[in-house]
C-alpha cells in the first residue's frame with residue numbers, strides 16, 4: 001500500500017527505520033572512516049614523494065606512472081565488481097589534489113644553487 005494511514009504523515013512521529021537499514025548505515029560509516037584513514041596515509045606517502053621531487057627538481061606530474069596505475073586499478077575494479085569508470089574518476093580526483101600539493105612544494109622549497117668549486 002502506498003499511503004498507509006498514520007505512517008509518515010505530517011504531524012505523526014516517524015516510523016523507526018528497519019533494522020537492516022540501521023545496520024547497513026553502520027557499515028557505511030565504518031567504511032567511510034576507513035577510506036578517510038587510508039586516504040590520509042596515501043597523502044602522507046605522496047607528500048613525501050612531492051618533497052623528494054621538489055628537492056631533485058623533478059616535475060610534479062608523471063603521466064606514465066598515472067597511466068600504469070589507471071590500467072592496474074581498472075583490472076582491480078573489474079575483479080572487485082566495481083565499475084572501472086568509477087575507480088577511474090576516484091583515482092583522477094585524488095591525483096589532481098596530489099599534484100596540486102606537489103606544485104606547492106616545488107614553489108616553497110628554496111632552490112639550491114649549485115656550489116661553486118674553488
Ligand SMILES: C=C(O[C@@H]1C=C(C(=O)O)C=C[C@H]1O)C(=O)O
Nearest residue numbers: 046049060061062065066095098
Ligand atoms: C605520487 C606521484 O606523483 C603524482 C601523483 C600520482 C599519484 O597520486 O598516484 C602519480 C603520479 C604523479 O603524477 C608519483 O610520481 O609517484
